Amino acid sequence: MSTVLKSDSKPGTAASTASSIKAKQSLGTRIRRLNIPGGLGGWIWLAVIIIPVYYIVITSLKTSEGYFGQNPMALPTSPTLENYQLVIEANFSTYFMNSVIVTLGSVVPTVLIAFMAAFAIVRGKGRYLKFVNGVFLMGLAIPLQATIIPIYLMIIRLNLYDSLLAIMLPSIAFAIPLTVLILSNFIRDVPNELFESMRLDGCSEWQTMWRLALPLTKPAIVTVAIYNGLHVWNGFLLPLVLTQSPGLRVLPLGLWSFQGEFSVNIPAVLASVVLSTLPILVIYVLGRRQLVSGLTAGFSK
Amino acid sequence: MSSTTSHRALPGTQKTRETVKQKSALPWLTLPALFFFVVFAVIPLLGVLVLSFANWDGIGAIGAAGMENWTSVLSDPELYNSLGLTFMIMIVSWLVQTPISLLLGVFTAGTQRYRAALAVLYFLPLLLSSAAVAIAYKALLDPNFGLAMGLGLPFLAQDWLGVPQLALGLIIFVIAWQFVPFHTLIYQGGVRQIPKSLYEAAQIDGAGTIKQFFHITLPQLKYTIITSSTLMVVGSLTYFDLIFVLTGGGPGNSTRILALDMYLRGFRANLMGPASVIAVILVVIGLALALFLQRLGGKDQQGSQLEGM
Known part of the structure; x- marks a missing residue:
């Protein structure tokens, strides 16, 4: 045993390659042994996740005869998009645009100012x-819900009640702590020599921030942008409390009102659920790797 | 002050002069973020404490109320019902979600192709808003046109939203459905950071899979568990959206958690003072739990995590 370990410490020798191959093989058997209970659990959880999703999608494609007549889990005999048409005609596009405005209007400023703060925190010193x-860091523990009444009061006093800006301002504030934390973790990973060479070239901190830190932090910025965007897009309480006109509803609020309007037309309600999720699904498909890797890097460091 | 700084910088090299410059320039960059955070998060946080001693119906003038809100809320049995429910949902949710997320995290951290494919599907619930999840589950639970009929499982055909215990169980299940994917992601990242050499060493020592899990994976995941638990426990105070749309607090008050109690008192009963009292209680519980869980993790998390590498 000890000889194997010894040779392992000398990289490049024939013995070490052999031992690493051995280790790889045994690692393989370790996973293969886990496979049966692990795999079973994995497939069960897949069913738990997929069955509701499947139900939502197929039901949204059913006519009301199909909904009332068919087995609920059966594929629609005559799939139709009429529910989607109904939902789109019922103000869905307004809700959609409101959500887009609120999300972009929150995420872009959040990422910009949080990046500057994170850069200063990592690069600077002092009390x-x-x-x-x-x-x-303390801000991470403040629950948004608990501050909703003073926020409501402030928004009224600022004459912003019943506007999209009212949703954006607190959304930015509450996204800042986590965004700063994740971005500063990434900036901390930039090798000090790079900053040093920028300094020797005579660049100011301001130039270093935009020319060096920003490009190198790009994956993290995409990640936090997606993460924050998801939160704002799906947010419910702020729009519920801070707006009231139907013309200013964002999607989650719109879904809630559809549910009241079409309470007998379940396929239409579920079509609105699918439609509201589609943009996020597109982003997930395009930016999944960045979302996944960035999020875990932010939390596990 | 400025004359002393320049005096000190003069005899020094180019370097020291520039570090002095940096010190003065960098803090400005934090101002925009700090401004937003203070105005729309810190001030409201203090404001809620002030409002808990005030009379306000949400529209008219604000008056002083003294201790009135506090005494009335603290003597209201509804508060203790909400508190009990909040903690119950918090603890049960933690007990349900943590083992599932941890095991799924270990599972999806494996290198096999099919696991990567499953992981893509596992994260689907992350994309849905709480409102969408609640609305979808209402449709799913319909006894005649929902899952119970579709899968031929009559025991699923219950009056889920009409019986207190069933409604609570349902909420805990739906919360797990919605949030396990996120925590799986955190654990997956944690598992991938465990050095492979530890497993190789354990193999040489002849440790089996289960031993490896308990002696390497679990201890190495200590900080991941604390991170995930903190987010889960503090987050459980904010399951407002889902419960609001799914049950509205009913049947009766059987799912009226603190956040919902606050909303209903404030924006339905127009009693902003008592609602602010509830909000203060929410903040105190949140901060206390966060600090407690941080203590569990030890003071210097970053340093100690690097030690294992």
């Missing part, structure tokens, strides 16, 4: 920056 970092 003030430590204090700011501490404030943001």
Whole structure:
């Protein structure tokens, strides 16, 4: 045993390659042994996830005769898009546009100002920056719901009640702590030599931030943008409390009102659910890797 | 002050002069973020404490109420019902979600192709809003046109939203359905950071799969467990959207958790003062839980996590 370990410490020798192959093989058997209970559990959870999703999609494609007449889990005999048409004609596009405006209007400023703050916290020194970092870390534990009444009061006093801006301002504030945390973790990973060489070239911190830190942090920025976007897109309480006109409803609120309007037309309600999720699905398909890897990097560091 | 700084910088090299410059420039970059955060998060946080001592119906003038809101809320049995429900859902949700997320995290961290494919599907619920999930589950649970009929499982045909215990069980299930994917993601990342050499060493020592799981995977995931649990426990105070759309707090008050109690008192009964009292309680519980869980993790998380590498 000890000889194997010894040779392992000398990289490049024939013995070490042999031992690493051995290790790989045994790692393979380890996973293969786990396979049966692990795989079973994995497939069960897949069923738990997929069955409701399947039901939502197929029901949204059914006519009301199909919905009332067929087995609920059967594929629609005559699939139709009439539910989608009904939903789109019932103000869906307005809700959709409102959601797009609120999401972009929250995410873009959040990422921009959080990036600047994160850069300063990582690159700078001193009590003030430590204090700011501490404030943001504490902010992670503030539940948004608990502050909704003063936010409501402030928004009324600022004459912003019943506007999309009313949703954006608190959304930005509550997205900042986590965004700063994730971005500063990424900026901390930039090798110090790079900053050093920028400095020797005579670049100011401001130039270093845009020319060096920003390009290198791009994957993390995409990640936090998607993460925050998801939260704002799906947010319910802020729009519920801070707006009231039907013309200013964002999608989750729109879904809720559809549910009241079409309470007898379940396929139409589910079509609205699918439609509201489609844009997020597209982003998930395109940016999944960045979303997944970035999120875990932010949390496990 | 400025004369001393320049005096000090002069005899030094180019370097020290520039570090002095950096020190003065960088803090400004934090101002926009700090401004938004203070105005729309910190001030409301303090404001809620102030409003808990005020009389306000949400529209008219705000008046002083003294201790009135606090005494009335603290003597209201509804508060203790909400508190009990909140903690119950928090604990049961943690007990349900943590083992599932941890095991799924280990499972999806494997390198096999089919696991990667399953992982893509596992994360689907992350894409849905709570409102969408609640609405979809209402349709799913229809006894005649939902899952029970579709799968031929009559025991699923219950009055899920009409019986208190069933409604609670349903909420815990739907919460798990919606949030396990996120925590799976966190655990998956945690597992992937465990050095392979640890497993290789354990293999040489002849440790089996189960031993490896308990002696390597679990201890190595300590900080991941704390991170995930903190997010889960603090997050459980905010299951508002889902419960609001799914049950509205009913039947009766059987699913009226604190956040919902606050909303109903404030925006339905127009009693912003008592609602603010509930909000303060929510904040205190949230901060206390977060601090407690941080303590569990030890003070220097980042340093100790690097030690294992």
